[in-house]
Amino acid sequence: MSLDKMKNYVISLATAQNRREHITQEFAKQNMPFDFFDAVIPKTSFDMANKLNLDINHHNDLSPNEISCFLSHVSLWQKAIDENLDYIAIFEDDVYLSNTANQFLSNTNWIPSDVHIIKIEKINEKINKLKNTKMINKHQLGKLSCVHIGAGGYILSSKAIKSLLNFIKNKPIEHIDQILFRDYFTSGEYDIWQINPVLCIQDCILYPDNQKFQTYLQWREKIDKPNKIKLSFFRKLIREVIRPFKQLCFKIFYPKITLVFK
Template structure:
């Protein structure tokens, strides 16, 4: 499997981190020089994407395009599978077994999220165990943000590329892949359990040494608001409990459950 890590040419500290991380697991990878804001118009045109009406900041569009260019590369180079990562991830146990071959990937698994981002997600209770590994794959049933690490088959790359080209107003890349495609896409999206990678700011929490260059732009776009929580009335409490009961009953019928996404 070809593994690519998206990274700005100038991100020396992040590149040193990734080189160390992949080297200690003896995993081959290549840096992909991230698209920069000054190139977004020409790159978007080459890919056939409309970026004119998007509310995203230029840096967010550049991030999105970096991922999409790699999808296109997987297609152009006729790669069976491609591993795509961001440059602040940490790798877990047995990473070499997972990222150095593709024998473990089921034929119907075209999009596999291998990172931990949310602590809990809704997923199918049916699973596919990965041979010679303590990990398994489950089909995601709810959104699971982040694009720190994922694997695409050639068919998966084609499906995502066709999907994103339908957007007249682009949204963040992780919302497209692991929220909207999850509902509307051609293929199931799988989650690796436990996850094989995690982004530094999640693992280290407030002690990250690799701050995101997109964080400020995202905050600026979203704005800030203060939530005022009201004490729920008795009626609301009863309604909430009934809703919870019926939700759990429906999940049971669908063979779905809330599961913890751990990094190991």
């Protein structure tokens, strides 16, 4: 059986030398090919948006850098369509790869024909139980049953890309991971699958208190400093009563997302 090579692309600013050196070392450890994809910058955002026929003036309170991040991912999707790629693996340039990544990122033959979007990174410690699971190379591949954001590493088929490009038309520009793993997860055409153990993890998730690469995404700032909502005494009481039961259910029934390093 012939092996169809996976096309691995890492989105990175052309000037981000430290990040590029890091990524080159990560892929070289397992002798895996990849290409850099120069990230869109605010200065070129409007030109890229015009090429993609997108209105970036219509967005959900995003910074210029966040709009550029969105356009970087979408322009890479378009590149995959233009080059007739069956599958593409997309990474941001601050990821660390697991020691099993080469089993999945060297070819596409392991991907079932009914799977079109695969999340291959870890953001949450645990998630709802995966559905319709398949065992592939001692990894579990299953349908996500809850939102699991983050766009540090994922795989798309050409069918998924066409569906996503159609999905974002005439919608406000949003954080790329929110579009993929929240909005599309909720109402998109294809199911979203999760691989576990994961194949990669971003620096800010692996080392939250000692990051090597700083990030400036507003959604993380909002998570770190959420707007507090004042609750009534009754609602606070109910919350505290059910808290231990929720924690117990979370511990027992929610599978842990793991990562395997050498």
